[in-house]
Amino acid sequence: MRIATWNVNSLRARIDRTLAVLERWDLDVLAIQETKCRDEQFPVGAFADAGYEVAHTGLNQWNGVAIASRVGLTDVATSFPGQPGFLKPEPGGHGDQDAELPAASAPSAPLLDLEPPPEARAIGATCGGVRVWSLYVPHGRALDDPHYRYKLGWLERLRDAARGWAAEEGAQVALLGDWNVIPRDTDVYDVADFAGKTHVSPLERAAFEAFAPAGYTEVTREHVPAEHTYTYWDYQRLAFPRNKGLRIDFAWTTSTVAQRVRGVWIDREERKGKGASDHVPVVLELAD
């Protein structure tokens, strides 16, 4: 079985490239991030014509995650248990005190719901016997931004949920996506450029590595160990021609899946030419 993860950075802007990736790599499953569309805008027909079922969650023009599969797609979950939301802080305000109160016709609803709903950053489905999650970890924006705490909490809650999924003997789970963490100094063109920024902080790196004691192995590193091997290049400042990239797309899997991995490929060619995403696909070949 061949499975891949790709932050496509707008599915509608790159549907032709997406279909080409499915065909080029003969993919059975593709975990997609940053579809940037609502469910009703998702190009279901294009996937169906190519022989793929799809599951998607997209609430607005931001985020959006999907799984396409031609080996079955069941038990879809559009968030993970405990997945936090992000409450955009009001300048000088106190949370969502101005939010609409629940209608009086909903007596069971709490008077004030202070918990923001999850964003469209996680979707899970069982494909060909593997529990696949397509994940778009929050960016964090800046170390002093509320989004950074959100990112850390999001990863911690995901790890807590993932620990439970891995607990069953022989569980086949794959956590695929854009982790927005640079785990090692050699995963970036020049770590000095990230001093004081997100993606390299000790807390982010610890939150990333915490998936190991939770029962997971990061299989892309195992199979593509070369330093300065990137999966993302910024659109700005000619980052790709200068190879100023980041390695931030990874696959944490349970040991049963990790033992099945026969190879991993980073599709660097996909970053070339007009209309490329800023991320490239990461492809995993699993033994039957």
Next chain:
DNA sequence: ATGTCAGCGATGCGCTGA
């Protein structure tokens, strides 16, 4: 050239997010 890109709202660009 801070050498970009996508989506949105209301345009013929400014804003947001990355």
